[in-house]
Amino acid sequence: MTVSASEIPAAAAIISVSNLxxxxxxxxxxxxxxxxxxxxxxxVILGDNGAGKTTLLRALAGLAHPTxxxxxxxxxxxxxxxxxxxxxxxxxxxxxxxxxxxxLRYFARLYDIAGxxxxxxxxxxxxxxxxxxxxxxxxxQGMRQRMSLARAILHDPKILLLDExxxxxxxxxxxxxxxxxxxxxxxxxxxxxxxxxxxLLEGVADEFVWMQAGQIIDRTPSLLRVGES
Numbered sequence: 001m002t003v004s005a006s007e008i009p010a011a012a013a014i015i016s017v018s019n020l021x022x023x024x025x026x027x028x029x030x031x032x033x034x035x036x037x038x039x040x041x042x043x044v045i046l047g048d049n050g051a052g053k054t055t056l057l058r059a060l061a062g063l064a065h066p067t068x069x070x071x072x073x074x075x076x077x078x079x080x081x082x083x084x085x086x087x088x089x090x091x092x093x094x095x096x097x098x099x100x101x102x103x104l105r106y107f108a109r110l111y112d113i114a115g116x117x118x119x120x121x122x123x124x125x126x127x128x129x130x131x132x133x134x135x136x137x138x139x140x141q142g143m144r145q146r147m148s149l150a151r152a153i154l155h156d157p158k159i160l161l162l163d164e165x166x167x168x169x170x171x172x173x174x175x176x177x178x179x180x181x182x183x184x185x186x187x188x189x190x191x192x193x194x195x196x197x198x199x200l201l202e203g204v205a206d207e208f209v210w211m212q213a214g215q216i217i218d219r220t221p222s223l224l225r226v227g228e229s
Contacts, residue, residue, distance in 0.1 A: 014039035014159065014190050015060065020069035022055050022214075029055040031214035033069070037192075039158075042185040044201050045194045047211035053194045054090070056211070057161050060192070061087040073159065083111075086157035090164045092148040096137030100147045101130050104154055111155040118154065126150045127176060142173035149177065153184070160184065160191045166200055174200050 013036035022030040030052050037043060045053045058064035059071060062078030062085070073081040094103050104119035113119075116130075123130040126146040136147060145165055152160060162181075166174040174197070182204045185191050193201065198208060202222060210218040 013037055014074060016070075016072040017056075017060075018070045018072075020056075020059060020071065021067045022052075022059060022064055023067045028214055030059065030066075030069075033214070033216055035209075035216055035219075037190065039190050040185065040188050041206040042181070042191045042201070042204060043193070043207055043209050044198055044205040045192060045209045045211060046196075046198055050213075051211040052214040053211050054163055055214075057087075057163050057192060057194055060159075061085055061161050063087070081159075083155065084158045086152035086155070086160045088148050088152040088160070088162040088165055090167065092136075092144050094136045094144065094147060094151065097135055099133050100128060100136055100139075100150070101132075103136060103147065104150060107151055107154055113155065122150045122154050123147075125153075126180060141168045142170055145169050145173070146177065149180075158188075158190060160189055162191070162193045164194055164196070166195060166197050178204055 015037040017033055017035050020030050020033040021028060033052070033056060045056065047053050055064055059066055060073065060078060062082055071078055074084055078085065095106070098106070100123055101116070101119060104123065105116070108119055120130040126149050128143060128146055128150070136144065139147065145167070149162070149165060152162070165177060169177070178200050181191055181193070185204070195201065205222045207222060208220045209216055210220070
């Protein structure tokens with residue numbers, strides 16, 4: 001029996017946002033955001049300061065409770081789906097007095113990850129040495145960002161939410177991080193990146209999501225990615 005393409009159900013969105021509103025006092029950081037995002041895509045969120053980019057990312061991560069509206073991630077609330085989410089904030093969220101390996105050992109315990117093997121693997125995957133004993137507080141900015149990414153992917157989440165991962169990072173390190181994120185997307189991760197440096201992700205991202213005044217105003221496919229398909 002032959003089934004026509006029109007009879008094949010569309011894949012369910014991994015993330016669905018409906019009429020999302022987030023207010024801080026009288027200020028509305030998000031104003032009725034509605035969108036769906038499919039699994040395995042790389043989304044770059046763009047917009048001016050105050051557009052609502054970081055607030056949207058924090059809402060998806062379960063760190064900013066919506067004033068109104070609904071978020072569904074893998075059919076769950078963000079808090080219910082937290083094990084499937086890796087969040088990299090603009091601050092590194094690392095302990096400066098600890099080494100990189102000591103930091104990951106601490107976070108590994110929070111995820112019930114036993115032994116050092118996963119920590120060592122993740123540190124190497126971001127281009128750092130797990131044997132480096134230097135405290136994270138003495139890392140360069142590029143090294144701190146890599147270690148922050150390592151923390152976010154430690155528990156092998158399906159979804160990555162990254163806020164300004166290239167901030168104050170040299171061009172060489174930023175390009176290496178872009179390549180690493182591309183490999184993660186190619187391995188099936190769903191990735192969201194808030195950035196003011198979209199050129200670093202042209203040809204890597206699947207789409208650019210433009211925000212303004214707390215709303216999504218446009219979603220533009222990456223032309224280079226379209227050209228590959």
